[in-house]
Amino acid sequence: MNNSLIIALDFATKEEVHSFLKKFNGESLFLKVGMELFYKEGPSIIKELKEQNHQIFLDLKLHDIPNTVGSAMKNIASLGVDLVNVHAAGGVDMMARAVEGLEAGTPSGMKRAKCIGVTQLTSTSEASMQKEQLIQVPLLESVLHYASITKEAGLDGVVCSTLEAGAIREQLGESFLTVTPGIRLKTDEVQDQVRVATPQVARENGVSAIVVGRSITRAENPYKSYTLFKSEWEGITL
Ligand code: C5P
Numbered sequence: 001m002n003n004s005l006i007i008a009l010d011f012a013t014k015e016e017v018h019s020f021l022k023k024f025n026g027e028s029l030f031l032k033v034g035m036e037l038f039y040k041e042g043p044s045i046i047k048e049l050k051e052q053n054h055q056i057f058l059d060l061k062l063h064d065i066p067n068t069v070g071s072a073m074k075n076i077a078s079l080g081v082d083l084v085n086v087h088a089a090g091g092v093d094m095m096a097r098a099v100e101g102l103e104a105g106t107p108s109g110m111k112r113a114k115c116i117g118v119t120q121l122t123s124t125s126e127a128s129m130q131k132e133q134l135i136q137v138p139l140l141e142s143v144l145h146y147a148s149i150t151k152e153a154g155l156d157g158v159v160c161s162t163l164e165a166g167a168i169r170e171q172l173g174e175s176f177l178t179v180t181p182g183i184r185l186k187t188d189e190v191q192d193q194v195r196v197a198t199p200q201v202a203r204e205n206g207v208s209a210i211v212v213g214r215s216i217t218r219a220e221n222p223y224k225s226y227t228l229f230k231s232e233w234e235g236i237t238l
Pocket residue numbers: 008010034059118119120121122123159160181182183193211212213214215
């Protein structure tokens with residue numbers, strides 16, 4: 001999990017995934033399956049990717065009453081994924097039930113998936129958080145608060161932006177995972193993300209894993225783009 005580069009498979013169908021993965025010549029990857037793909041293809045896409053020896057982050061960002069989230073996580077655990085998430089805004093009880101559900105549903109002999117809490121989406125700015133969520137504290141304070149209740153609930157870490165990862169590690173310890181989307185190379189477009197950073201800044205801030213989507217999936221040469229991100233993330237000069 002630590003030092004991983006996770007590719008966000010933000011595609012509509014498995015056919016698009018097949019043609020994307022063909023460019024990686026069978027390399028074993030850490031892949032994020034989100035709502036778009038999972039709601040179209042269902043558990044079969046997870047089974048297929050696991051058979052190809054990929055690690056899977058199933059990014060469904062659960063947020064519902066504790067009982068529903070617990071039961072859903074029990075079913076998700078049976079898929080054998082490596083990483084899952086919930087919205088920290090769902091509260092401590094909901095998050096604790098998510099972990100209980102995962103433990104209950106993990107097939108014997110297998111490790112339970114790590115579970116992380118979404119703090120504030122990386123597409124949220126401080127101004128929109130204050131105006132739309134009526135959270136009248138600085139964004140960093142809100143993220144740190146969500147991170148601390150996530151830890152209190154027994155989760156393994158958080159989704160946050162690179163810009164907050166250092167403060168979270170300082171407050172909650174090195175073993176608490178920070179998984180950060182909103183990663184761009186200096187030359188990339190930011191698109192709808194707001195709190196963005198480069199792989200180098202992510203490494204310097206002690207981030208556990210970065211998530212990269214469109215900069216790789218929509219690149220003219222996805223494998224080349226993956227290599228560029230990976231080498232900057234690992235601190236290797238090409
Ligand atoms: O294309 P891009 O690199 O912006 O993709 C980021 C991915 O990370 C998307 O799949 C998005 O859903 C996900 N994500 C995010 N912010 C979060 C949690 C997940 O951007 N807080």
